[in-house]
Amino acid sequence: MKKICFLLLLLPAFQFVQAQNHQTLSDEGYQDNKIVFQVVTQDTLAHKALMKQLNNIRSVAPNTPIEVVCHGPGLYMLVSERTVIQKQLVEQAAKGISFVACEFSLKERNVSKDAVVPEANFVRSGALEIANKQRLGWSYLKAGF
Amino acid sequence: MKKICFLLLLLPAFQFVQAQNHQTLSDEGYQDNKIVFQVVTQDTLAHKALMKQLNNIRSVAPNTPIEVVCHGPGLYMLVSERTVIQKQLVEQAAKGISFVACEFSLKERNVSKDAVVPEANFVRSGALEIANKQRLGWSYLKAGF
Amino acid sequence: MKKICFLLLLLPAFQFVQAQNHQTLSDEGYQDNKIVFQVVTQDTLAHKALMKQLNNIRSVAPNTPIEVVCHGPGLYMLVSERTVIQKQLVEQAAKGISFVACEFSLKERNVSKDAVVPEANFVRSGALEIANKQRLGWSYLKAGF
Secondary structure (H helix, E strand, O other), rough: HHHHHHHHHHHHHHHHHHOOOOOEEEOOOOOHHEEEEEOOOOOOOHHHHHHHHHHHHHHHHOOOOEEEEOOHHHHHHHEEOOOOOHHHHHHHOOOOOOOEHHHHHHOOOOOOOOEEEEOOOOEHHHHHHHHHHHHOEEEEEEEEO | HHHHHHHHHHHHHHHHHHHHOOOOOOOOOOOOOOOEEEEOOOOHHHHHHHHHHHHHHHHHHOOEHHHHHEEEHHHHHOOOOOOOHHHHHHHHOOOOOOEEEHHHHHOOOOOOOEEOOOOEEEOOOOOHHHHHHHHOOEEEEEOOO | HHHHHHHHHHHHHHHHHHHHHOEEEEOOOHOOOOOEEEEEEHHHHHHHHHHHHHHOOOOOHHOOEEEEEHHHHHHHHHOOOOOHHHHHHHHHOOOOEEEEEEEEHHHOOOHHHHHHHOEEEOOHHHHHHHHHHHHOOOOEEEOOO
């Protein structure tokens, strides 16, 4: 009986331990990924958040190949007169991150190639580029909220 | 001639049959998936919709491994004082669904680990966690509308 | 010394060349993809944008297998009385693009199967259908902005 009472007294303590029992999961394999990001939104907050995310990823896994595909309204992230992240684009491109604009989106929005930041390249189809990268083993992340 | 008239009379009936010719596609393989969900939105309607979706998935494929990765504003789905789905989190975690919060997002938003629901664990980077799971054969679904 | 001055004079010209040095990346492999689209939004602009995207993809890679999975509020893209893209649905379906509605979403929204456009079929779970397609090697693209 005394034993049971003693155990009952301990219970709240155990529960407390349980409640604080957060763990950080293993990051094994984090170095081995290739990531293709899709930007379809013109929300500049999403563009800024993506730049932070690129820094975070590279701080944990410095050699991660990353391609950022902009199409639809997301194209404006790469248009010199519209982008709010010109400085970060230069920095990220210098670190080897690839930015590409969809040629269909350029045409539909009457944006000339000269209007696109010099750090970016082009792909015939943003959607097919992202699909193709996945087929080749890249992981896909859609940017935006 | 009579034959043709007869066939013409039948036409509308055939069209009706065609219009109702919906099929339910095979669900073969539905039992064999592992799913990583990404929550980046703080939209509580999206959080509630996700909880329903988890129930639906498990009702069809009860042993599906599922991990829900919350980062950016999506972090608030796992913050005790902010979440609107505390009860469902407890239930889903009890069924083996894993909820993880991104440590970068905690830091950027000045959220302490103690503020996170006890059912959740942590990952160093939400983005790399999702990328890594895809590389390991998990399917990716981005939550939200 | 003269040589250095000469090179310095050339620098701006090189920078200009660099600034215009956009490339269109290779589209090798674009023909080899299968794509599953997820529609969760009821935003009709997103529905229209998706129809354009389907045309673009098929113009570059005409035989790409494509399945469009509609669930949650995205279901309304396939509901006869609600959709704004009825004509395009007929055209795309005639080209072999598959449209499917999630049966869970039908039930939750009290939408009868008869209310769904005749071009569409059904799947037991939209989420599991998308996960399953990814497991089978299809690339995933979430529609919407």
